[in-house]
Amino acid sequence: MATPSPTPSGPVGVVRVLTSADAAFVGTHGRVLAEAYGLETLSRCIPDQPHGIHDEESERRAEPKIVALAEDMVRDGARAIVISCAADPALALVRRAVPVPVVGAGSAAAGVALGLGTRVGVIGITEGAPPAVRSLLGERFVGAERPEGVRRTTDLLEPEGRRVTVESAERLVAAGADVLLLACTGLTTIGIGPELRERFGVPVVDAVLAAGLLASFV
Amino acid sequence: MATPSPTPSGPVGVVRVLTSADAAFVGTHGRVLAEAYGLETLSRCIPDQPHGIHDEESERRAEPKIVALAEDMVRDGARAIVISCAADPALALVRRAVPVPVVGAGSAAAGVALGLGTRVGVIGITEGAPPAVRSLLGERFVGAERPEGVRRTTDLLEPEGRRVTVESAERLVAAGADVLLLACTGLTTIGIGPELRERFGVPVVDAVLAAGLLASFV
Numbered sequence: 001m002a003t004p005s006p007t008p009s010g011p012v013g014v015v016r017v018l019t020s021a022d023a024a025f026v027g028t029h030g031r032v033l034a035e036a037y038g039l040e041t042l043s044r045c046i047p048d049q050p051h052g053i054h055d056e057e058s059e060r061r062a063e064p065k066i067v068a069l070a071e072d073m074v075r076d077g078a079r080a081i082v083i084s085c086a087a088d089p090a091l092a093l094v095r096r097a098v099p100v101p102v103v104g105a106g107s108a109a110a111g112v113a114l115g116l117g118t119r120v121g122v123i124g125i126t127e128g129a130p131p132a133v134r135s136l137l138g139e140r141f142v143g144a145e146r147p148e149g150v151r152r153t154t155d156l157l158e159p160e161g162r163r164v165t166v167e168s169a170e171r172l173v174a175a176g177a178d179v180l181l182l183a184c185t186g187l188t189t190i191g192i193g194p195e196l197r198e199r200f201g202v203p204v205v206d207a208v209l210a211a212g213l214l215a216s217f218v
Numbered sequence: 219m220a221t222p223s224p225t226p227s228g229p230v231g232v233v234r235v236l237t238s239a240d241a242a243f244v245g246t247h248g249r250v251l252a253e254a255y256g257l258e259t260l261s262r263c264i265p266d267q268p269h270g271i272h273d274e275e276s277e278r279r280a281e282p283k284i285v286a287l288a289e290d291m292v293r294d295g296a297r298a299i300v301i302s303c304a305a306d307p308a309l310a311l312v313r314r315a316v317p318v319p320v321v322g323a324g325s326a327a328a329g330v331a332l333g334l335g336t337r338v339g340v341i342g343i344t345e346g347a348p349p350a351v352r353s354l355l356g357e358r359f360v361g362a363e364r365p366e367g368v369r370r371t372t373d374l375l376e377p378e379g380r381r382v383t384v385e386s387a388e389r390l391v392a393a394g395a396d397v398l399l400l401a402c403t404g405l406t407t408i409g410i411g412p413e414l415r416e417r418f419g420v421p422v423v424d425a426v427l428a429a430g431l432l433a434s435f436v
Contacts, residue, residue, distance in 0.1 A: 213435055
């Protein structure tokens with residue numbers, strides 16, 4: 001951040017890292033943040049990546065697009081940027097490129113979890129926690145679980161999705177987790193946070209909501 | 219947290235670790251959180267410590283009182299507890315004692331700062347950052363500054379208080395800080411956050427506000 005935000009009253013720009021021509025789909029996370037915090041949001045997706053970010057090559061390819069999109073949104077009045085992916089792709093690059101606060105869903109979720117508990121269990125769809133999350137948690141990382149049979153975010157929408165997610169949470173709590181971090185935005189989509197909190201009695205940190213919480217702070 | 223919150227709609231209990239018979243003083247932080255987030259709050263202070271927590275002996279003496287106060291407030295309906303001190307006194311003890319989420323101002327501020335930047339500069343009134351803050355920041359800790367001539371929180375209210383605080387912030391930003399953490403609630407009292415953000419163009423994390431932010435999340 002080189003200078004103060006030029007438009008402190010503008011919307012929060014939400015970068016989706018998955019290409020879609022469906023405006024309602026692109027706006028999903030923005031709507032969640034509008035409902036949760038009353039934030040005005042502006043959602044756009046990067047071009048030409050219909051499968052999003054799923055490996056190093058696709059992440060590297062997405063980075064300049066994320067930077068360009070954030071710059072566009074700041075030009076159009078965004079007072080803060082949310083990179084709505086738990087891997088925090090291009091976070092450092094975007095922070096250098098735009099003069100407004102930039103929040104990555106992964107580091108936001110890790111930060112919020114560290115403020116709510118001391119032993120953090122991570123649920124996601126990759127092997128292990130995203131590095132952006134893992135590196136912040138340090139010694140407070142209890143473990144990462146991928147719900148059984150889930151490989152892609154859309155697998156969570158299957159009938160078994162909720163059950164296998166609850167089983168993952170159960171293993172993490174049994175391992176000592178006193179806070180759960182949902183590191184896949186598909187878990188936001190199925191809205192399983194409240195059920196896990198109710199069932200296990202621990203705070204549950206949804207990465208998209210955590211990012212919006214921090215964006216509402218600045 | 220052994221069980222879910224029994225009263226999810228109750229107020230947030232704010233524990234003040236400084237004894238005062240002045241209800242308006244005891245309620246200061248609660249009012250800040252009510253204004254910032256629309257939170258309903260309930261503020262109480264521990265007994266017999268008019269000088270608050272200022273060394274190991276006074277912290278050890280305060281711990282059982284903080285636990286008892288938190289238990290009282292949960293009995294009276296608090297749905298979450300904020301320990302409103304950047305040193306996070308008795309945080310682990312209170313978490314074991316009550317069945318609702320417990321937030322310490324120090325770890326909350328560190329968590330929020332980690333979500334907003336990568337090099338955190340801490341301003342406080344002690345030598346070095348509070349251990350509760352320092353341990354969470356890890357490699358992202360840039361440095362801690364105590365404003366010149368300031369030893370007690372009330373020194374910040376002196377005519378020079380704002381100027382020396384700005385000078386501390388300037389040194390931290392020059393050292394590479396891309397986010398500032400205000401680790402003394404006296405800095406909340408003088409309301410210097412917005413001025414620092416405006417002047418240096420970096421997010422500024424007030425410990426009391428960060429605690430309230432996380433309490434509003436759970």
